[in-house]
Amino acid sequence: MKLPDTQNAHHLYAFKKGYRLALDGKTVNQAASKIRYDQTMRQYCLMGWEQANEEMAAGIKEMQKTPWRNRLAWFVMMVLGGIATASVLINSINEKKVEQQALIANEAPAISAQQIQNEQLTTPTYKTEEENRTVAQTPATDPTDNQAQTNEITVTSAKETESGVPQTTIASPAESVENDLSILTPQQREDLTLTKQEQQESIRVTVEPSPVVQQSKILVVNPALTTNIIDKEPTETFNAHVPKNIRKLFFFTPIKGAEGNVIYHRWLHKQKVMALIPLTINSNLYRTWSSKRLTSAWQGEWTVEVLDSKKQVLYRHSFTYGNL
Numbered sequence: 001m002k003l004p005d006t007q008n009a010h011h012l013y014a015f016k017k018g019y020r021l022a023l024d025g026k027t028v029n030q031a032a033s034k035i036r037y038d039q040t041m042r043q044y045c046l047m048g049w050e051q052a053n054e055e056m057a058a059g060i061k062e063m064q065k066t067p068w069r070n071r072l073a074w075f076v077m078m079v080l081g082g083i084a085t086a087s088v089l090i091n092s093i094n095e096k097k098v099e100q101q102a103l104i105a106n107e108a109p110a111i112s113a114q115q116i117q118n119e120q121l122t123t124p125t126y127k128t129e130e131e132n133r134t135v136a137q138t139p140a141t142d143p144t145d146n147q148a149q150t151n152e153i154t155v156t157s158a159k160e161t162e163s164g165v166p167q168t169t170i171a172s173p174a175e176s177v178e179n180d181l182s183i184l185t186p187q188q189r190e191d192l193t194l195t196k197q198e199q200q201e202s203i204r205v206t207v208e209p210s211p212v213v214q215q216s217k218i219l220v221v222n223p224a225l226t227t228n229i230i231d232k233e234p235t236e237t238f239n240a241h242v243p244k245n246i247r248k249l250f251f252f253t254p255i256k257g258a259e260g261n262v263i264y265h266r267w268l269h270k271q272k273v274m275a276l277i278p279l280t281i282n283s284n285l286y287r288t289w290s291s292k293r294l295t296s297a298w299q300g301e302w303t304v305e306v307l308d309s310k311k312q313v314l315y316r317h318s319f320t321y322g323n324l
Contacts, residue, residue: 001016001019001048001051001052001055002051003015003016004044004047006044010041011040011041011044012044013041014031014035014038014041014042014044014045014048015044015045015047015048016048017031017032017035017045017048018031018044018045018046018047018048018049018050018052019048019049019051019052020048020052021045021048021049021052022048022049022050022051022052022053022056023052023056027049028042028045028046028049031045187247187296188296190247190295191295191296191297192297213313213314213315213316214308214312214313214314216308216312216314217257218255218256218257218258218261218263218308218314219255219256219257220253220254220255220256220306220314220315221254221255221256221285222254223251223252223253223254223306223315223317224237224251224252225237225238225239225242225249225250225251225252225304225317225319226238226249226250226251226252227246227248227249227250228250229250229252229289232287234250234252238319239319240318240319240320241319241320241321242294242302242319242320242321242322243322244296244299244321244322244323246294246321247293247294247295248291248292248293248294249291249292249294249321250289250290250291251265251267251289251290251291251292251304251317252287252289253265253279253287253288253289253290253306253315254285254286254287254288255281255285255286255287255288255306256284256285256286257284258281258286258308259281259282259283259284259286260281260282261280261281261308261309262278262279262280262281262309263278263279263281263288263306263307263308263309263314264276264277264278264279264306264307264308264311265277265279265290265304265305265306265307266304266305266307267290267292267302267303267304268302268303268304268305269298269300269301269302270300270301271303274292274298275290275292277290292304294321296322298321298322299321299322299323300320300321300322301318301319301320302318302319302320302321303316303317303318303319304316304317304319305317
């Protein structure tokens with residue numbers, strides 16, 4: 001606001017009033033009556049109103065100017081960001097190419113050795129399937145030809161690999177089982193997988209059952225076979241028989257008098273050790289447990305034993321799993 005060159009307070013008041021009216025979007029006719037009816041004060045009010053409108057128009061015009069500096073700065077930032085992103089992508093592609101080349105270089109000797117071995121295994125007695133098919137269709141003329149034809153026809157059951165070495169396609173029992181998986185239920189597939197895993201492990205050790213449970217200061221208090229343990233307490237418990245639908249079984253064992261020692265849970269199926277689990281006892285009366293996954297292939301007599309640190313039997317519980 002640029003005040004007019006006057007010392008009259010009334011005139012300055014009228015000027016400022018007109019200025020405020022313009023800022024509020026009002027006209028001079030909305031000024032006070034003493035300004036409207038006084039010609040001089042009305043003139044000063046109009047001067048203030050016009051000055052405010054001029055300043056607002058100049059501000060709007062300035063705002064409408066193109067902020068070329070800001071746009072230039074954003075353009076430069078976008079260009080630099082694009083260059084940085086492109087360089088990162090190029091470096092990543094180059095690194096992948098180097099890794100692939102190194103991998104190919106490392107595998108090259110192994111491939112060459114395999115090819116040499118395949119070349120050494122090839123013998124001139126084998127022929128391709130088309131040659132065997134041609135021989136099979138050719139009628140025999142003498143016993144010698146019949147023998148040669150018979151030998152070559154037996155080769156037709158073999159298929160050639162990519163290296164040229166024929167391999168006889170004989171399905172193993174494991175492959176036959178895999179082919180039959182489509183007719184099994186999800187539970188049966190899980191049982192079969194677990195059975196395979198157990199077969200791939202080391203041979204189970206057969207343990208001769210000890211008729212006598214050793215006397216010890218370590219006491220097993222109210223043990224239980226259960227399907228789950230919540231808040232250190234068993235849920236559903238079993239005694240002499242566990243149904244076939246149970247796939248995971250816990251042996252809950254409160255131990256008294258074994259603080260600082262290690263005891264063991266030994267799970268046996270038909271006197272073969274299926275699991276030996278160490279358990280550390282941290283107090284005088286300590287609740288501990290172990291678990292064992294079960295499958296339908298392991299139905300029958302089971303025994304779970306509590307052993308002390310010297311592997312002597314402190315407690316034994318036998319049960320039957322499944323319908324056997």
